[in-house]
Amino acid sequence: MFDLDKWEEIFSSIGKNKLRTFLTAFSVFWGIFMLIILLGAGNGLENGLKNEFSNDAINTIWVYSGATTMPHNGMKPGRHVQFTNADIEEIKRTVPGVVHISTQTNIYGEKQINYKNNQGAFEIRASYPGHRHIEKLEILEGRFINDADIMAFRKVTALSKSVKAALFKEEDAIGKYIRINNIPVKVVGIFDDSGGEKGRQQLYLPITTAQKVFSMQNRIDNFMMTINTTSLEESNAIVEKIRAKVAERHNFAIEDQGAVFISNKIKELKKYTNIFDGVNIFIWIIGIGTIIAGIVGVSNIMTIVVKERTKEIGIRKALGATPFSVVSLIVQEAIIITSVAGYFGLVAGVGLLEAVAKNVPPAPFFDRPEVDIMIAVYATILLVVAGTLAGIFPAMKAAQIKPVVALRDE
Amino acid sequence: MGDNKLHVLKGIDAHIREGELVSIMGSSGSGKSTLLNILGILDNYDSGEYLLNNTLVKDLSETKAAHYRNQFIGFVFQSFNLVSFKNAMENVALPLYYKGISRKKRNLMALEYLDKMGLRNWAEHMPNELSGGQKQRVAIARALITQPKVILADEPTGALDSVTSLEVMNILKDVNRQGITVIIVTHEKDISEMTQRVIRLRDGVIEN
Numbered sequence: 079m080f081d082l083d084k085w086e087e088i089f090s091s092i093g094k095n096k097l098r099t100f101l102t103a104f105s106v107f108w109g110i111f112m113l114i115i116l117l118g119a120g121n122g123l124e125n126g127l128k129n130e131f132s133n134d135a136i137n138t139i140w141v142y143s144g145a146t147t148m149p150h151n152g153m154k155p156g157r158h159v160q161f162t163n164a165d166i167e168e169i170k171r172t173v174p175g176v177v178h179i180s181t182q183t184n185i186y187g188e189k190q191i192n193y194k195n196n197q198g199a200f201e202i203r204a205s206y207p208g209h210r211h212i213e214k215l216e217i218l219e220g221r222f223i224n225d226a227d228i229m230a231f232r233k234v235t236a237l238s239k240s241v242k243a244a245l246f247k248e249e250d251a252i253g254k255y256i257r258i259n260n261i262p263v264k265v266v267g268i269f270d271d272s273g274g275e276k277g278r279q280q281l282y283l284p285i286t287t288a289q290k291v292f293s294m295q296n297r298i299d300n301f302m303m304t305i306n307t308t309s310l311e312e313s314n315a316i317v318e319k320i321r322a323k324v325a326e327r328h329n330f331a332i333e334d335q336g337a338v339f340i341s342n343k344i345k346e347l348k349k350y351t352n353i354f355d356g357v358n359i360f361i362w363i364i365g366i367g368t369i370i371a372g373i374v375g376v377s378n379i380m381t382i383v384v385k386e387r388t389k390e391i392g393i394r395k396a397l398g399a400t401p402f403s404v405v406s407l408i409v410q411e412a413i414i415i416t417s418v419a420g421y422f423g424l425v426a427g428v429g430l431l432e433a434v435a436k437n438v439p440p441a442p443f444f445d446r447p448e449v450d451i452m453i454a455v456y457a458t459i460l461l462v463v464a465g466t467l468a469g470i471f472p473a474m475k476a477a478q479i480k481p482v483v484a485l486r487d488e
Numbered sequence: 489m490g491d492n493k494l495h496v497l498k499g500i501d502a503h504i505r506e507g508e509l510v511s512i513m514g515s516s517g518s519g520k521s522t523l524l525n526i527l528g529i530l531d532n533y534d535s536g537e538y539l540l541n542n543t544l545v546k547d548l549s550e551t552k553a554a555h556y557r558n559q560f561i562g563f564v565f566q567s568f569n570l571v572s573f574k575n576a577m578e579n580v581a582l583p584l585y586y587k588g589i590s591r592k593k594r595n596l597m598a599l600e601y602l603d604k605m606g607l608r609n610w611a612e613h614m615p616n617e618l619s620g621g622q623k624q625r626v627a628i629a630r631a632l633i634t635q636p637k638v639i640l641a642d643e644p645t646g647a648l649d650s651v652t653s654l655e656v657m658n659i660l661k662d663v664n665r666q667g668i669t670v671i672i673v674t675h676e677k678d679i680s681e682m683t684q685r686v687i688r689l690r691d692g693v694i695e696n
Contacts, residue, residue: 086591094573393569396530397630398558398586400551477550481530485569 088411098386102379102412103419106461109372110420113365113457114427114449118434120361122447127350129445131343135214139317140302140341141324147336151329159328159337162296163285166206168327169301173319175312178208179303181285185292191281193245193256200241201280202258204288204298211304213271220252220267227266227284233291236267236282244279261291313344365457372461377468380412384472391476392484401477408476412469413462420458428454496522497533498692504671506637509664511672511680514689521642523689524673528561528640529553541637558586562631562668564660566643568623570615570630576602576622577611580630587634594633601629605659621652628659632668639663641672645679657682 092099143159161181170179183204191200209215210222215236222236235256242251242265255262263283271278289296305316317340322332330337384391391404431447496519504510514520525531526538529545538545541560548556562583563569570579577598584594602611605625615623624644631639641660645653657679664670672683680686688695 087585090578091573389569390571393571394582394586395554396528396557396563396569397583398554398634400554400586402551403554403586482525485530485565 084407084410087407088414091407091411092415095383098379098383099415102376102383102415102465103422105372105375105379106416106419106465107423107426109368109375109461110423110454110458111427112368114424114454115430116361116365116368117453118427118431118447118449120358121449122434122444123357124354125446125448126441126444127354130350131347134343135212135304136343136347137306137308137313138212138302138304138343139313139320140300140343141320142300142339142341144336144339146330146334148331148334150331150334153329157330159324159330161298161301163289163298164296165324165327166298166301169303169320169323172323173316175305175307175316177304177306178206178211179301180206180209180212181298181301182209183285183288183294183297183299185283185288185294187292189259191245191256191258193251193254196245196247198241198244198279200244201278202283202288203280204283204285204294206285208304209282210269212302215269215271218268218270220265222267222269223282223284228286231287231290232284233261233263233287234266234284235263236269237265238278238280239268239270240279241281242268258291308344310344310348313342317342369457369461369464373464373468376412376416376461376465377472380408380465380469381472383469384408384476388476388479388484391479392481395479395481396485401474404477405470405473408473409466409469413466416462416465417458420461424454424458496692497526500536500689500692500694502687502694504669506669507664507667509661509670509672509684510687511674511683511685512687512689513674513677513680515675517691518689519692520673520675520689524640524642524671527638527671528563529557554586558583558634560637562634562636562639564624564627564631564639564641564644566646568615568620568627568647570623570626572615575612575614576607576618576626579615579626580633583630583634597633598629601633602626604632605629619652620648621655624648624652624656625659628656628663632663636668638669638671641670643674644672645674645676653679 141161143161145159146153146155146157148155166179166181170176181204185202185204189199189202191198191202203209205223206228207222207224210217215222217236218239220236223234226232227234237245237251245251245256246254251265251268254265256265257263271280283291285298288294305313307313307316321338321340324338325332325334328337387408391399394404428449428451431449435446435448500523512520512523522531526533527540529540529548532547540556543556545556571582574582577595580598580601581591581594584597585591589597599608599611602608605628607622607625607629610618610622610626615626618626628639639660644660645656648656660670660672661682670683672679674680
């Protein structure tokens with residue numbers, strides 16, 4: 079129902095009652111503004127959390143060796159647990175649910191890595207082919223190390239993008255030989271790591287090659303695997319199986335917490351998501367509270383407005399205003415004020431979030447404080463509708479006032 | 489307003505012809521304002537009949553009552569009852585808004601009626617910038633703009649000094665001469681003496 083004349087009537091009334099217009103508008107503006115800021119902050123925390131975990135696959139279990147802390151089978155505590163390739167093979171063979179398994183064994187000691195005259199000190203990781211699924215490596219060129227490399231002790235390597243850039247500059251690297259401590263190693267692939275380890279300077283060697291070249295026998299530092307489930311219970315069951323298996327193989331008490339450290343990423347993520355679910359619920363409660371405060375504010379003001387305008391309404395009725403026209407005048411005024419104020423709250427809130435997202439660098443556990451624009455729009459609509467409803471009841475009451483009463487001289 | 493019934497008027501039998509200038513007199517509590525409100529369709533009555541322009545006015549819906557008020561009746565009040573945030577012209581034009589007349593046209597008409605009241609130069613002034621007499625003239629212009637059948641004036645001079653009162657009465661007489669029925673509620677004898685007929689109320693009945 080577009081009635082230009084009514085709008086002019088409304089605008090003249092809005093313009094001539096600035097304080098009450100401002101107060102109504104402000105409570106709506108503030109409600110929407112705060113809701114958006116809160117939701118944005120909540121999303122910022124959630125994005126930050128996701129970043130923390132996105133550099134590796136989430137459904138992984140990491141196993142690190144330690145030293146025994148309990149006597150077991152007549153052996154004293156304090157024995158160092160040393161993993162070997164056989165552990166990996168055994169786990170892979172006997173624990174159901176394990177998909178990719180690998181190690182990330184460090185090559186100790188000073189290593190000279192060079193290609194022609196370019197050289198540098200980079201992190202060397204000795205691993206299995208499955209490692210690229212665990213670290214979520216993106217292969218840019220060539221291939222990652224494969225099973226054949228492992229079997230045949232091939233001297234091949236996959237370089238991270240930044241190592242390739244440091245050693246080869248613009249030159250093509252695939253098929254060329256770099257030297258590690260003067261041992262030629264063939265470059266078979268270039269990769270990029272996702273998430274937090276992006277840009278790290280690393281190169282991967284087949285574990286068997288590294289063990290042979292650097293005389294490490296069959297030792298590995300640790301092992302990690304992806305599993306075929308994301309459920310907390312199933313992953314915990316797998317952890318228990320691994321613990322039992324390792325305890326049996328290395329002859330320590332299963333309840334010995336010092337002998338191996340097993341980190342279940344699903345469990346850790348769950349811990350954080352629980353916290354953030356709580357934070358989100360909290361944010362929604364506050365946000366809804368703010369909206370309710372806005373609605374109460376609007377209804378309060380509308381009640382006062384109607385009271386204040388009782389006489390005017392009486393005059394209008396005496397001059398021929400129908401109850402409908404009285405209600406629609408007041409309600410449309412409420413709609414205009416709340417929607418304009420709501421819109422400004424929306425723009426201001428989103429604007430502030432954008433400014434924060436642009437100018438504040440991502441911190442751990444806080445990144446991109448954005449808000450789902452549809453939620454913001456719905457909240458605004460909700461507040462406008464509520465403001466309107468809040469206006470309707472006093473307005474209907476006002477429309478029922480008898481002009482005699484309204485016009486009675488004080 | 490309240491639910492408990494209070495019998496203010498206890499049997500009124502009167503006929504006011506078209507074009508008459510009548511005053512209703514009585515002391516406070518005599519029921520004269522109640523009668524005027526019933527005549528103005530601002531209030532309901534319990535029993536009896538009220539015919540306005542040969543139409544029975546009883547138990548009308550609010551919307552219908554609003555329509556009749558807009559069409560047939562112009563009100564003039566003791567306290568003027570101008571809308572405080574509208575200027576003189578907008579106040580005069582307001583009844584036409586409820587008749588659905590465009591803003592431009594009704595403002596033009598309002599200026600014309602203000603001109604008749606000698607207030608053309610005050611059209612842009614807000615009510616609080618006008619004197620009592622000027623306010624009442626604005627109110628009369630507003631009552632007249634819909635060309636009603638009846639002007640109902642509730643103590644129109646109650647808030648005015650004697651000179652201004654006389655002015656206002658002259659205007660109302662003038663209005664009456666154009667054929668509009670004017671009914672004035674007053675408790676002032678000299679005001680009622682200026683009308684053609686006086687209906688005296690006492691305790692809710694007409695005195696003879």
